Amino acid sequence: MFAQLVFRRLNLPWLARRTYSSVTPRGLTMQQKQIVKSTIPALQEHGVTITTLFYKRLLEKHPDLKNVFNVTHQATGEQPAALAHAVWAYAVNIDQPKALSTAVSRIGHKHASLGIMPDHYPIVGEHLLAAIKDVLGPAVNDQVLDAWKAAYQQLADIFINFEQGLYQQGVKTPGGWKGWRKFYVSKKVPESDEIISFHLTPLDKGVLPSYQPGQFVSVRCYVPELGSYQPRQYSLSDMSNRINFRISVKREFAKDSKPAGQISNVLHESLPEGAELDVSMPFGDFILDINASTPAVLISGGVGLTPMMSMLKTIISRQGQARQVVFVHAARNGRVHAMKSDLIQIVAENPSVSRVVFYEEKAENDTHGLDYDHIGRVDWAKIKDKAILPDADYYICGPQPFMKAQNKNLESLGVSPERIHMEVFGSPHD
Numbered sequence: 001m002f003a004q005l006v007f008r009r010l011n012l013p014w015l016a017r018r019t020y021s022s023v024t025p026r027g028l029t030m031q032q033k034q035i036v037k038s039t040i041p042a043l044q045e046h047g048v049t050i051t052t053l054f055y056k057r058l059l060e061k062h063p064d065l066k067n068v069f070n071v072t073h074q075a076t077g078e079q080p081a082a083l084a085h086a087v088w089a090y091a092v093n094i095d096q097p098k099a100l101s102t103a104v105s106r107i108g109h110k111h112a113s114l115g116i117m118p119d120h121y122p123i124v125g126e127h128l129l130a131a132i133k134d135v136l137g138p139a140v141n142d143q144v145l146d147a148w149k150a151a152y153q154q155l156a157d158i159f160i161n162f163e164q165g166l167y168q169q170g171v172k173t174p175g176g177w178k179g180w181r182k183f184y185v186s187k188k189v190p191e192s193d194e195i196i197s198f199h200l201t202p203l204d205k206g207v208l209p210s211y212q213p214g215q216f217v218s219v220r221c222y223v224p225e226l227g228s229y230q231p232r233q234y235s236l237s238d239m240s241n242r243i244n245f246r247i248s249v250k251r252e253f254a255k256d257s258k259p260a261g262q263i264s265n266v267l268h269e270s271l272p273e274g275a276e277l278d279v280s281m282p283f284g285d286f287i288l289d290i291n292a293s294t295p296a297v298l299i300s301g302g303v304g305l306t307p308m309m310s311m312l313k314t315i316i317s318r319q320g321q322a323r324q325v326v327f328v329h330a331a332r333n334g335r336v337h338a339m340k341s342d343l344i345q346i347v348a349e350n351p352s353v354s355r356v357v358f359y360e361e362k363a364e365n366d367t368h369g370l371d372y373d374h375i376g377r378v379d380w381a382k383i384k385d386k387a388i389l390p391d392a393d394y395y396i397c398g399p400q401p402f403m404k405a406q407n408k409n410l411e412s413l414g415v416s417p418e419r420i421h422m423e424v425f426g427s428p429h430d
């Protein structure tokens, strides 16, 4: 869980209906805040050592939590690094926890999709404080430990309140549920050489809640080699239809130091049509404002097109509205360009929708003007006249370096940061 606490500037709008101001965390004394701040340099220096020890102990004492954590991120060290960064950032913002509201929303939505419960927090707190004490040694006296206990409690209260709000909202939504619901794969559709769409239908055949375009679900599969379940988040790649969900998953092979995707391979290889899996309610605050009539520029790299297809289809389904959409997509080539024919058809049938597709290289049979428009990576000099529009909102999803590059380009073209919305699933370290 807290491994996703990545407190950086993301420019995500505050979209969750439950607001941060409804939360009343238990306070810290001035002295406790000073003490927490005094530990910032030590956290900066020893943070990863602390959090690595923390995870090791936590999972030794509570092996059931392996069902909740992404074990690959443990092995690659991403999770300890992200948590260390988060603890440090929390200490830096101890005087103004509201500065963390964007991160609390993003992480809270992810926690809710994983079924994190209030009684998980004391367990995490106990092991985190023990690891801080062990690594920093005599520097951590009782006063320091008490200050960190109070600080941790404050943060835990914020998350618990936020997540309880999401759960309550979820069960009140028609068709909603809490925790995992059993689904089966009702259809498997290859979308490119490496992406397969999975249509997921609830086993109980009951109605599904409607969701907002851009939201994701967690799916959970049993991984025999680990002896535990592993959850992963996937954006919903179609518009809401109350009958089934669609996720579109890229198969991740091992590459350089990155291990093969544990769940993406299980899904592609070992989950035929008819197979069952656990699915969470839809969550996530990277969502399209469906009531806006101003232009939407949907920018995606590779498999990052999944939430964009949901947004695009939702916009065009709204009768009587001709909201302008520019769909900017970058792929390595046509063989890995998913949902290509859907996009071609949507553009042909909807004069308010236009597209610009970049391929890094041309594969055999890729046709200029039909499959793609430009060779290379997204080049704003080539598309700014078409894609920089007054009052537009810009939605970005794709590999981290792709998102960083597009964000930077948009800002340098004068787009206001409030208009730029990014989906951030990964850690800040990739």
Ligand SMILES: NC(=O)C1=CN([C@@H]2O[C@H](COP(=O)(O)OP(=O)(O)OC[C@H]3O[C@@H](n4cnc5c(N)ncnc54)[C@H](O)[C@@H]3O)[C@@H](O)[C@H]2O)C=CC1
Residues within 6 Å of the ligand: 250, 252, 301, 302, 303, 304, 330, 331, 332, 333, 358, 359, 360, 376, 377, 378, 397, 398, 399, 400, 401, 402, 405, 423, 424, 425, 426
């Ligand atoms: N929200 C998230 O955190 C997402 C993360 N990812 C991660 O990214 C990985 C790669 O996804 P793929 O579909 O294989 O994408 P990819 O590696 O095929 O890249 C897609 C396109 O993005 C562009 N791109 C890549 N790096 C760039 C850079 N540094 N600057 C500018 N443009 C760049 C290129 O045009 C490339 O063709 C996934 O395996 C996943 O782990 C992908 C989608 C969403």
